[in-house]
Amino acid sequence: MTDSSEHCGGRYSYGLAATLSIIAGKWKPLILYFLLDGPKRYGEIKRNVHGVSAKVLIQQLKELETDRVLVRTDYKEVPPRVDYALTPLGRSLTDRIVPLCTWGTENMADMVSALVERDTLR
Template structure:
């Protein structure tokens, strides 16, 4: 059976991937951690618009899914950083082509979004 003929509800790798990266901010978190470990404040600045509550929850989810590791240095003041695990690194690398696609198609997407916004259709 080829991948394209698989039932994505039961055996498709895309289903598993989407379960890990579901959420508005998780793909961005993974992308930003590609350059190396980041502290919470750095991630907060990079993911502009995310609330503390949501960022903390998404970091916990990614840690539970074993794609990122949280290191608490047990210092005062507290110092904690987040880094990709090998599994997380492979997932973050898989996100790069999506970033490239978005960059290559940014003008067309901006036009589509502007038309959708003008028509009053809800955004996804």
């Protein structure tokens, strides 16, 4: 592998580690995926990302904004209107997540079977 720490500012040994630090968290890849087709308001994201608590969703949205993969736009209106959209960096990252979604869809039965088997080993 040629992806050394000098390519990642010295903080990470590999680009994959840097990428995983951005998308780490149960919900971040889903949040990014659902923003692919355009900006979404908080409620839309919450409806799409089933099972996430409000607290965790807000935290993960803030982290993704800090990491510069999404932008939060506050329209300064009453009632309040805020939406979230991918930045160019976020779009380039999310475009790489799409093949993982495709792989998951194509291999769903095998994954479900493996996960059931793993759960029986616990």
